[in-house]
Amino acid sequence: MAQKKHTILIIDDNPANLEAIGACLRLTQEQYTVITAPNGQEGCQKAIFAQPDLVIMDWIMPEMSGLEALTLLKGRTETQDIPVVMLTGLGSAKHVEYALNAGAADYLRTPIDKNELLARVRATLALQDSYKEIKHQREKLETQNHELLALNQEKNEFLGIAAHDLKNPLNNIADLARIIEQDTDSMTLAEIQDFAKLIRESSAKMFELVRNLLDVNAIERGGIHVQAQHFDLVPLVNAVIETYTQRAASKGITLHFDYEREEMFAFADEHLSEQVVENIISNAVKYSPHGKNVYVRIKDEGGRMQQESVADSDLSPHTSSFLRIEVADEGPGISAEDMKKLFGKFARLSAQPTGGEHSTGLGLSIVRKLAEAMHGKVWCESQIGCGATFIVELPTTPSSSAPPTETGIV
Ligand SMILES: Nc1ncnc2c1ncn2[C@@H]1O[C@H](COP(=O)(O)OP(=O)(O)O)[C@@H](O)[C@H]1O
Ligand SMILES: [Mg+2]
Numbered sequence: 001m002a003q004k005k006h007t008i009l010i011i012d013d014n015p016a017n018l019e020a021i022g023a024c025l026r027l028t029q030e031q032y033t034v035i036t037a038p039n040g041q042e043g044c045q046k047a048i049f050a051q052p053d054l055v056i057m058d059w060i061m062p063e064m065s066g067l068e069a070l071t072l073l074k075g076r077t078e079t080q081d082i083p084v085v086m087l088t089g090l091g092s093a094k095h096v097e098y099a100l101n102a103g104a105a106d107y108l109r110t111p112i113d114k115n116e117l118l119a120r121v122r123a124t125l126a127l128q129d130s131y132k133e134i135k136h137q138r139e140k141l142e143t144q145n146h147e148l149l150a151l152n153q154e155k156n157e158f159l160g161i162a163a164h165d166l167k168n169p170l171n172n173i174a175d176l177a178r179i180i181e182q183d184t185d186s187m188t189l190a191e192i193q194d195f196a197k198l199i200r201e202s203s204a205k206m207f208e209l210v211r212n213l214l215d216v217n218a219i220e221r222g223g224i225h226v227q228a229q230h231f232d233l234v235p236l237v238n239a240v241i242e243t244y245t246q247r248a249a250s251k252g253i254t255l256h257f258d259y260e261r262e263e264m265f266a267f268a269d270e271h272l273s274e275q276v277v278e279n280i281i282s283n284a285v286k287y288s289p290h291g292k293n294v295y296v297r298i299k300d301e302g303g304r305m306q307q308e309s310v311a312d313s314d315l316s317p318h319t320s321s322f323l324r325i326e327v328a329d330e331g332p333g334i335s336a337e338d339m340k341k342l343f344g345k346f347a348r349l350s351a352q353p354t355g356g357e358h359s360t361g362l363g364l365s366i367v368r369k370l371a372e373a374m375h376g377k378v379w380c381e382s383q384i385g386c387g388a389t390f391i392v393e394l395p396t397t398p399s400s401s402a403p404p405t406e407t408g409i410v
Contacts, residue, residue: 011043040064074103169202
């Protein structure tokens with residue numbers, strides 16, 4: 001890699017000195033870029049705007065002395081790290097002391113010895129380069145440290161919520177089992193069966209949470225494989241609806257299904273698509289009040305330009321088409337505030353399950369990652385009090401872009 005050319009600013013009221021030092025620096029093999037200033041004020045301004053790698057400054061100058069200019073440069077954030085070499089006359093030991101105390105990196109006695117000048121300039125610049133490198137590395141480490149702290153914090157929150165969510169059903173199971181164990185003789189068969197049912201329901205909650213946690217963990221570690229293929233979405237969505245029909249009916253909710261063609265083929269992972277559809281249909285049933293309707297529709301979005309292709313002039317515009325699965329409910333809807341958190345982890349928001357169902361707040365965060373891993377999208381359109389519509393878009397053809405790496409999904 002080519003060495004960066006250093007810029008040196010010389011500040012001196014004596015034009016002959018400016019000329020002599022400048023010539024000496026320009027003629028070295030390093031070929032420094034030299035800029036000059038005839039007084040302290042102009043020198044400080046040039047230092048601020050040109051950000052030289054080194055300043056060589058005379059001590060005695062009219063109006064603003066070298067010491068004043070040095071103090072000014074060291075007092076400003078834009079210039080405090082620029083090393084300054086002061087020029088001091090012979091026999092001015094006090095000046096040297098003042099200059100070093102005021103932050104000068106080094107000093108040179110006048111009249112200047114050419115070799116000494118070059119040696120000091122090289123040494124100061126080498127130190128400055130090391131200092132910049134260390135500063136850069138430190139900033140990088142600080143950023144990484146912040147990121148790690150944030151990740152650790154998120155992990156702790158994740159663990160805390162997960163442990164808390166597991167504790168309640170686990171307590172239930174332990175209590176019910178203890179009662180059965182102690183009171184077996186006095187309990188009727190029907191009571192024992194009731195307790196067994198409660199134990200099973202608590203286990204189901206724990207199982208759901210553990211499954212969700214494993215999904216999130218697998219997604220974040222890049223352990224989910226997307227096996228994209230052509231498959232018909234109609235029977236898949238229909239099968240999910242059928243599994244929820246009874247639960248919906250128990251809440252007086254009617255599920256409607258509408259699709260544009262008998263066969264509607266998507267190009268995605270069939271199992272992951274089912275997981276996505278299942279999550280949003282289960283939510284619609286879970287958060288809708290008694291007696292409402294849920295409308296599930298599959299629509300063909302036809303062809304449209306892929307944005308990334310259009311933006312890249314090297315690629316010819318690529319057209320891709322999508323199928324949309326819309327799940328519209330007549331439930332409480334989602335407020336603008338909740339909307340911001342909707343697809344985040346552990347998003348248990350204002351809407352509460354209407355039939356005592358369990359809520360982990362993880363479902364939609366998984367849905368979004370899965371949809372994106374399949375080159376699809378998911379979003380929600382809603383107004384508080386007016387129901388919510390969740391829309392999932394899945395491609396119908398293989399994507400022209402590389403598989404997404406952001407989610408770490410392979
Ligand atoms: N169809 C919906 N209508 C209203 N609110 C919803 C709907 N779907 C999801 N929500 C809200 O978003 C939150 C997150 O949903 P989700 O990630 O699926 O987790 P969970 O269903 O386990 O709570 C829910 O707790 C709920 O408050
Ligand atoms: Mg859910």
